Amino acid sequence: MSDAILTGLAEIINEVAGVPLSDVTPSKNFTDDLDIDSLSMVEVVMAAEDKWGVKIPDSEVKNLNTVGDAVDYIAKATA
Amino acid sequence: MSNSHGIVVTGIGATTPVGGDATSSWMAIKAGQSGIASLPYEWAGDLPVRFGGVLAVSPAEVMDRVEARRLDRSQQTALLASREAWADAGSPEVDPVRIGTVVGTGIGGVITLLDAYDVLKERGPSRISPHTVPMLMPNGPAAVVGLDHHAAAGVHAPVSACASGAEAVAWAARMISDGRADIVVAGGTEAPIHPLTIAGFASMRALSTRNDDPAAASRPYDLARDGFVMGEGAAMVILEREDHAIARGARIYARYLGAGMTADAHHIAQPDPDGIGAARAITAALAEADVNANEVVHVNAHATSTPQGDIAEAVAIRRALGPDTAAIISGTKSMTGHMLGAAGAFESLLTVLALHHRMAPPTINIDNLDPEIGLDVAANTARALPAGPLVAINNSFGFGGHDVALAFGTYS
Numbered sequence: 001m002s003d004a005i006l007t008g009l010a011e012i013i014n015e016v017a018g019v020p021l022s023d024v025t026p027s028k029n030f031t032d033d034l035d036i037d038s039l040s041m042v043e044v045v046m047a048a049e050d051k052w053g054v055k056i057p058d059s060e061v062k063n064l065n066t067v068g069d070a071v072d073y074i075a076k077a078t079a
Numbered sequence: 080m081s082n083s084h085g086i087v088v089t090g091i092g093a094t095t096p097v098g099g100d101a102t103s104s105w106m107a108i109k110a111g112q113s114g115i116a117s118l119p120y121e122w123a124g125d126l127p128v129r130f131g132g133v134l135a136v137s138p139a140e141v142m143d144r145v146e147a148r149r150l151d152r153s154q155q156t157a158l159l160a161s162r163e164a165w166a167d168a169g170s171p172e173v174d175p176v177r178i179g180t181v182v183g184t185g186i187g188g189v190i191t192l193l194d195a196y197d198v199l200k201e202r203g204p205s206r207i208s209p210h211t212v213p214m215l216m217p218n219g220p221a222a223v224v225g226l227d228h229h230a231a232a233g234v235h236a237p238v239s240a241c242a243s244g245a246e247a248v249a250w251a252a253r254m255i256s257d258g259r260a261d262i263v264v265a266g267g268t269e270a271p272i273h274p275l276t277i278a279g280f281a282s283m284r285a286l287s288t289r290n291d292d293p294a295a296a297s298r299p300y301d302l303a304r305d306g307f308v309m310g311e312g313a314a315m316v317i318l319e320r321e322d323h324a325i326a327r328g329a330r331i332y333a334r335y336l337g338a339g340m341t342a343d344a345h346h347i348a349q350p351d352p353d354g355i356g357a358a359r360a361i362t363a364a365l366a367e368a369d370v371n372a373n374e375v376v377h378v379n380a381h382a383t384s385t386p387q388g389d390i391a392e393a394v395a396i397r398r399a400l401g402p403d404t405a406a407i408i409s410g411t412k413s414m415t416g417h418m419l420g421a422a423g424a425f426e427s428l429l430t431v432l433a434l435h436h437r438m439a440p441p442t443i444n445i446d447n448l449d450p451e452i453g454l455d456v457a458a459n460t461a462r463a464l465p466a467g468p469l470v471a472i473n474n475s476f477g478f479g480g481h482d483v484a485l486a487f488g489t490y491s
Contacts, residue, residue, distance in 0.1 A: 043208065046206065
């Protein structure tokens with residue numbers, strides 16, 4: 001499940017920010033490693049909400065520092 | 080001919096209905112090629128006007144995908160034209176605090192705005208892209224260009240409808256003459272082709288309705304003209320302090336000599352038929368340039384192909400330059416259509432190239448020159464300009480009564 005989410009998230013991040021798919025790994029920090037600014041992060045969240053039918057409130061987004069954080073959140077929300 | 084500011088043009092860039100860059104656009108204009116055609120969009124079928132000047136090269140073909148998706152079409156074109164112009168100027172190494180940007184637009188990100196409104200209605204507020212506001216704001220193109228060139232001297236975005244691009248060039252020169260910048264990226268951009276804008280201009284009866292022959296629809300000064308043709312695009316010029324350009328060995332296209340900016344104070348959309356405000360703009364540009372009216376050899380006219388506008392401008396030109404002026408008049412919107420906020424910038428670029436190459440571009444589609452114009456129009460074919468120091472004028476006027484005239488001179 002988490003692998004599928006990681007793959008899906010990598011596709012979204014590639015679409016939104018042009019980050020190569022293979023660079024999107026769980027330990028990567030959105031801001032420091034992937035250079036995703038606050039506006040692009042909103043886009044990533046919107047696309048993830050659409051893709052997995054989940055709600056990611058702003059209060060949670062600020063805790064999603066790494067790709068792994070986001071994968072875990074989505075995995076729990078869809079469990 | 081003197082010039083107290085010492086400002087020169089050292090770079091040009093454009094993407095237009097007749098070419099994907101400044102050189103191909105100039106070649107097409109010189110050859111009298113029309114960029115006007117039926118609109119290739121499904122939605123056009125419902126409109127009273129179904130043609131226009133669509134970009135010859137889509138920005139998507141030449142711009143990074145991720146960069147493009149964060150920019151309105153008017154910002155994509157502005158950025159492409161500015162990069163071309165900067166490279167054309169030799170990609171100078173300049174302290175960012177001495178680089179300025181002035182980019183005008185008539186409407187701003189109207190396609191972004193209207194598309195976002197469709198999303199709002201269909202999918203709700205949570206689906207609105209976080210890039211919507213930066214993409215639709217009318218200072219967005221100036222800001223995007225300024226960021227790309229690290230321009231820290233100042234970023235400005237004059238908005239004066241179809242005079243915006245020309246006003247941008249004038250304010251850019253002012254940044255240099257005021258001592259705020261050594262080099263300024265200046266121009267205009269517009270991406271207005273959307274059913275709502277076409278419906279709006281058509282409702283004003285401002286547009287040609289020659290749907291059966293789009294390439295002949297934009298015909299300034301012809302007796303059968305019936306309105307303007309909407310176009311899209313962007314154009315930029317690099318204005319630079321002359322001593323700065325000389326010190327770095329830059330290639331210089333022409334001198335910027337002066338600007339006149341006035342207002343008709345007459346009507347929100349109709350030109351003053353007496354052309355008084357427009358004539359005052361031309362006269363003011365010549366005064367700043369410190370040249371006489373009889374020194375003007377060429378005018379790139381606003382000439383949108385509306386029945387009233389072309390006459391009012393002709394009256395203004397005769398008023399300012401004299402009834403017997405020998406200036407050769409070119410109406411290049413006959414080929415590009417009216418690029419609104421980009422028009423004054425692209426036509427400044429054409430005025431600069433006309434001086435540089437000593438050739439006034441043609442005004443195409445003139446089958447029967449309107450006798451009321453009373454000027455020496457370069458009808459249908461390009462005309463040579465003489466040797467020696469030359470002065471040329473670019474006129475741009477906008478809904479709201481904005482009158483802008485720019486004076487350029489040959490460089491030697």
